[in-house]
Amino acid sequence: MIRFDTVSESTLMVHLADEIDVSMTPLIARLVGQIQADFPEQLIDLLPSYTSILIHFHPDKITERVLRERVQHCYQQWQNKPCSTQGKLIELPVFYHPDVGPDLTALAASQAMSVDEVIALHSGATYTVCAIGFAPGFAFLASVDEAIATPRHAEPRLRVAAGSVGIANQQTAVYPAQSPGGWQIIGNCPKPLFNPHQEPMTPFQVGDQVRFQPIDRQTFHSLGGEIWPHWK
Template identity: 55%
Template sequence: MFKVEAVSECNAIVYFGDQIDLSLTPKISRFVAYLDSLSHPALIEVIPSYTSVLIQYRPDLLTYEQLVGVLTSFSATLEQTGEATGDESAHSDYEPKLISLPVYYGAEVGPDLAVLAQAKGLSVDEVIERHSQQVYTVCAIGFAPGFAFLASVDESIAAPRHTEPRKWVPAGSVGIASQQTAVYPNDSPGGWQIIGNCPQILFQPDNSPMTPFQVGDQVTFTPISKDAFLAQGGQIWSQWK
């Protein structure tokens, strides 16, 4: 599936599928890398998600018909080659990477950890093990700068968002929402099930790149002790509500 639709006079969306499927992520990642490699002055922003890519562009520099031509030419290459493409113009220098993040799974930083374990009929250690042994794929970046949506969580610990979001979730909080997991890069409101905290800074607006994540990357979590967490700059937040 590859479908282009106009959203407004300066936005278009490209659909790669109609339901979440991790097999779409490499295609979307290559597609985004290709658009970035063009450095076309008409392309303002390219925003990938689980199944689609939103493109903001300047219609005074590139008409919608011309944009569709650029997009579908790359689509034809993908369709011909499947998992890879022989067209060097469709590649950038970026290669997906494996990112390992330290996490302290503890009650002080993970107020939902014990509740989630009880709801699933598991021990806290079993929840930690099943969360940390999975290799996750960055499927989208959004909600907040540097917030990477990672899939997929082991079904045995998948849990819905809270019906009422917390007004404040500290930076580094590791959460679960359905079959997704993520690390909050900054202090913010949030409704995910919080089970731990990562002491690593994941959004630095003065750096380039500002975040270590790109769509298509893989992420693993490594459990660390409370002492290691504090030594790496982690902070305990005890005023959970």
Template identity: 80%
Template sequence: MIRFDSVSETCLMVMLADEIDLDLTPLIARLASQIDADFTNQLIDIVPAYTSILIHFHPDKVTERLLRERVQLCYERWQGKSRHTGGKLIELPVYYHPEVGPDLVSLAEVKGLSIDEVIALHSGQIYTVCAIGFAPGFAFLASVDEAIAMPRHAEPRLSVAPGSVGIANQQTAVYPSQSPGGWQIIGNCPKSLFNPEQEPMTPFQVGDQVRFQPVDRTAFQSLGGEIWPHWK
């Protein structure tokens, strides 16, 4: 299934599904990459997400009709075939501990698990980057094990530490910078995940895979991690 919606005179929405399907993520990533490569000078931005691709284009340089035709052609060529994108595997160190993960203990209690079991379940998965948004470098990763899936807090925190590793339902993510947020925080990653002075600014692309590697407090601090005392 593919559907095109004209959002505005300069934006085209490509819908590939009505529900989240991780099997679609590699195809979405591949389509977005191909369109970006084919129309580099004609696009303002291209935003792949869980079920869609938003194409923001220069109307004086390319027509919506041409974009639709190209996307449709690529979709028909790749649908049902191997969807491997060549996306990279990103390994991220995480210090799982209540002093950096204020929701770790409560999540374990609600789920009837030990803290070690929560850590093993979270770090035992390989996650897919399904979308990037909310904040620069914030990658939505799916899917966490159902045994540790937890909804967002009803009332978001005013300030979440940079590097915080959180869970929201069946998604997980790392906050690349300090911001408000309502995810269940279970640990912290000391690695910088967004730097506007570097190219690329973030290591993530839709279709990449992510694996978390538990580290102890000493390793966490040696990698630049900081204990966050300002939870609100």
């Protein structure tokens, strides 16, 4: 299934599915890479998500019709063929502790599990970067084990610390900067994940794989991690 929507004279939305499916991510990543390779001078930006790609292009350098035809052609070639993930593996250190993960204990209790069991399940999985958005460098990772998949808070916090590792249903993510947020916070990653002064600005690309490595308090501090005192 593929569907195109004209958003503006310079923006085209490509819909590839109606429901979130992690198995679509390698295809979306491959399409993004192909479009970038085919039209390096004609594109302004590409924004892939779980089920779609937003293409922002220079209308004086390429027509929407040409873009549609190229995407359609690639999709028809690849849709029924195995498409392995081409992305890199990113390993992120995480200090799992109530001092930096104010929801860790409650999440464990709600699932009738120990804190160590929650940590083992969360850090034992390999996640796929399915989308980047909400904030610069904020990568939506799937899928969280159903045993610890927990809904967002009904009322978001006004401030969530940079590096906070959260769960929202079957998604997990690291907040790259301090911001409001409603995810269930279970730990903190001391590694900076967004820098507008470097290239690339974030280590994540759609299709990459992410693993979390539990670290202790001493290692957390040695890597620049700080305890956040303002949880509310």
